[in-house]
Amino acid sequence: MRPARLTVLAAATAVAALTAVTGCAEKTGSGDGTIRVAASDSACGVSAKEFPAGKVQIEVENKGSKVTEVYVLFPDDRIVAERENIGPGTKAAITAEIKPGDYEIACKPGMKGDGIREKVKATGSGATEKRSPELDAAVAGYRKYVQAQADESLPATQTFVDAVKAGDVEGAKKAYALSRIGWERTEPVAESFGDIDPKIDVREDGLEAGQEWTGWHRLEKALWADNKIGDEEKKLADTLMTDVNEWQKKIGQAEITPTSMANGAKELLDEVATGKVTGEEERYSHTDLVDFKANVEGAQKAYELLKPVAAKNDPELAKQLDTQFAALDTLLDKHRADKNSMDFTSYDKVGDAERKELSDAVNALAEPLSKLAAAVAK
Secondary structure (H helix, E strand, O other), X not given: OOOOOOOEOOOOOOEOOOEOOOOOOOOOOOOOOOEEEEEOOOOEEXXXXXXXXXXXXEEEEXXXXXXXXXXXXXXXXXXXXXXXXXXXXXXXEEEEEEOOEEEEEEEOHHHOOOOEEEEEEEEOOHHHOOOOHHHHHHHHHHHHHHHHHHHHHHHHHHXXXXXXXXXXXXXXXXXXXXXXXXXXXXXXXXXXXXOHHHHHOOOHHHOOOOOOOOOHHHHHHHHHHHOOOOHHHHHHHHHHHHHHHHHHHHHHHOOOOHHHHHHHHHHHHHHHHHHHOOOOOOOOOOOHHHHHHHHHHHHHHHHHXXXXXHHHHOHHHHHHHHHHHHHXXXXXXXXXXXXXXXXXXXXXXXXXXXXXXXXXXXXXXXHHHOOHHHHHOO
């Protein structure tokens, strides 16, 4: 999960290359139709306030001193596109399908708050063009997948909640990581509904000013750091169950496109790189490798559904992705006795050399995966 996020609901995800700048928005876009976003610590310059709807390219530069995030948002704060963890002086890229309408582009220095926002408009009807049957099938398959993950999360979370409410610390510990698998597999979609993600999956250091700490990680700390369950934790367990039910009911409303699937797969790898490999995500339970595997599975599912089109448009990219997914899966298998189970080694038992090996494998996959959206948008 991200340290903090905007209040949002999911949609098509964009392409952005991120490096940065200082100041104000220019009035026109670039000659090649690319939208350029200049992100700094105090500004979010956008090169075009209006642009044709359809497949959109966005490039962003971060010349600020802080890590930033960039979002394309509907007026009601639903996410159209996003890229997070953009370091000072770094670049990234995203491709998006954006429908006609009004939007905001938000730069979020320090990855907190509502961000610095610029209003933009997508014009025409480019995004309404009919997709290929293969891409329609990919979207339908992914929609079915994310709904199934949310549905399966209900009984798994209920088992965890029941153990917490019974005061069964050991039972709750056993159920904790398993209750999170569906969420982790579909995190880019799951985390994009309103304030559900900050309520369910925020870590203590990701809290906004005045925000109450609720959700899985609040209970994780009680179970592993405090090794006890009190009345407050039992109430928080009920709140968690309510929020997971809300997510399960809403997930069918997510706006999913081929590019949002591809960009979501890359976001899942970014989640691994910034939270799981570092051990920050599950800092008390050390169940990071369960999350790690679930993130990879979710990314791989999106890729496999898009592969018929990606392999046709960029066969070399598909070969690289097949190779790197297989290599990462093999490496993860080294950290569990049974490759058909989610019983992984506690991450505090994984040494620095092994962590680096995992990190290198994630980076080797993330690079070609960042090109998947462009391949399916051809």
